[in-house]
Amino acid sequence: MTHIPPLRTDVLARLQALKRHPAVDAALRDLEAHAPRAMELQKSLCEIPAPTFHEETRAAEIMRLMKAFGLEDVSIDAVGNVIGRCPGRGTGPRPLLAVGAHMDTVFPEGTDVTVRREGNRYYGPGIGDNCAGLRAMLEVLRAMRAHGLATEADLLFVGTVGEEGNGDIRGSKHLFSTAPAPDGFIAVDNTDVGRILHTAIGSHRWRCTVTGPGGHSFGAFGEVPSAVHAVCLAGARIAHLKVPKEPKSSFTIGTIRGGTSVNTIAPSCSVDIDIRSYENQPILDAERAIRTAFEEAISEEHAIWGITDPEKMLRVEFEQIGNRPAGRRPDDCPVLQAARAAQSVLGIELTNYGASSTDANMPVSLGIPATCLSAGGVQKRTHTVDEYYDDINPHLGPQLILLTVLALAGSVDAGLKPLLPKRSS
Numbered sequence: 001m002t003h004i005p006p007l008r009t010d011v012l013a014r015l016q017a018l019k020r021h022p023a024v025d026a027a028l029r030d031l032e033a034h035a036p037r038a039m040e041l042q043k044s045l046c047e048i049p050a051p052t053f054h055e056e057t058r059a060a061e062i063m064r065l066m067k068a069f070g071l072e073d074v075s076i077d078a079v080g081n082v083i084g085r086c087p088g089r090g091t092g093p094r095p096l097l098a099v100g101a102h103m104d105t106v107f108p109e110g111t112d113v114t115v116r117r118e119g120n121r122y123y124g125p126g127i128g129d130n131c132a133g134l135r136a137m138l139e140v141l142r143a144m145r146a147h148g149l150a151t152e153a154d155l156l157f158v159g160t161v162g163e164e165g166n167g168d169i170r171g172s173k174h175l176f177s178t179a180p181a182p183d184g185f186i187a188v189d190n191t192d193v194g195r196i197l198h199t200a201i202g203s204h205r206w207r208c209t210v211t212g213p214g215g216h217s218f219g220a221f222g223e224v225p226s227a228v229h230a231v232c233l234a235g236a237r238i239a240h241l242k243v244p245k246e247p248k249s250s251f252t253i254g255t256i257r258g259g260t261s262v263n264t265i266a267p268s269c270s271v272d273i274d275i276r277s278y279e280n281q282p283i284l285d286a287e288r289a290i291r292t293a294f295e296e297a298i299s300e301e302h303a304i305w306g307i308t309d310p311e312k313m314l315r316v317e318f319e320q321i322g323n324r325p326a327g328r329r330p331d332d333c334p335v336l337q338a339a340r341a342a343q344s345v346l347g348i349e350l351t352n353y354g355a356s357s358t359d360a361n362m363p364v365s366l367g368i369p370a371t372c373l374s375a376g377g378v379q380k381r382t383h384t385v386d387e388y389y390d391d392i393n394p395h396l397g398p399q400l401i402l403l404t405v406l407a408l409a410g411s412v413d414a415g416l417k418p419l420l421p422k423r424s425s
Helices: 009-020 022-033 035-046 056-068 131-146 170-175 227-239 280-305 334-346 361-365 396-409
Strands: 073-076 082-086 096-102 116-118 121-123 154-160 184-188 195-200 202-211 249-258 268-277 315-324 352-356 370-373 378-380 388-390
Touching: 009 022, 009 334, 009 396, 022 035, 022 131, 022 396, 035 056, 035 121, 035 131, 056 073, 056 082, 056 131, 056 154, 082 131, 096 131, 096 170, 096 396, 131 154, 131 184, 131 396, 154 170, 154 396, 170 361, 184 334, 184 396, 195 334, 195 361, 195 370, 202 227, 202 280, 227 249, 227 268, 227 280, 249 280, 268 280, 280 315, 334 370, 334 396, 370 396
Parallel strands: 096 154, 096 184, 184 370, 195 352
Antiparallel strands: 073 082, 082 154, 116 121, 121 388, 202 268, 202 315, 249 268, 378 388
16 A cells, blocks of 8 residues: 555544544444444345436435435436435535435346345345445434434535446536535445545546448458458557556457458447546547557558548547546545544554545546545455345444544534535635
């Protein structure tokens, strides 16, 4: 793990005071005592199918639960996010802090999502990613309402859509494109409570499609170019691209499809390409190089067969199918400091101060204080139908999130003002 920067002593003192407050202490103990019932909630949520782009049924249940836990202002926005509003009690302009967990799974419609329990292990597609995150977020809401914990800042509890795959974090993007956008954000994803993310790994995904006239493999040989051959020539060039080691960057041709039969000069061929980096510029540089590789490959394929007739030439189209912006938060970011201090007072070791791609990508790329915290427990075989979740200290996730929220949003009960600043409009 990289060097861990210092934790501010004033933030640590704030969290220590919070944890000692009787009402907060009671909520923390409640979260531990209530963990078995919360696991039943996690199981029941997992058994509601929620493929990316089809989260409606699970969204309806999240909405019902938010209302059952005491929120009156709950709605579903234009893209399908479930948003529960909890007004703060501070006077004057107040910051807005959002806590979000994504509702969608990677599994297609028709997947058997029945959960099987064996001891403290739960088997089921999506049981960890992200039903654990939904359980943790809802537990924070339940405990706050049950113990009357009030914040100075306004809060949003959000079940987001489209975090996975080609969903392209569309729920988070919409949340931060709608006024008033939150001043801070905590995504709840993964289960490792020792992990805090300071960097959002950006990714651009492109579908590159080469098309041409095609023809018979023998009869048209030498008369028309091959889309498949051109893509192979482009792929050879792309394989030799160099990207920075720092910031860490990557690229891959993930899929290839095309042609019509073994005895046809292919009229079309397409590839899907994934490009990633800790920063946006290396992604843009790689994109330019990949476009050049296709243009050069098509010119080479034309030259091989002496193709000069525009009617017979190949064309290439580039379609962006994914855009997750990159960004980094400074070590003194209030969200990072509050989360690390909350870890410390709960006795949780910071074992992964790192980077990933989550709903937090959008706010981080905009310079908004944000991170991703975890739900507790242990998830394994994520994104497979054999996914399972071990019920090991699942209460630590909600406890960590609760303390972080109270520190950032300010605790009326403990007399603490918000650590999260309100952005200028």
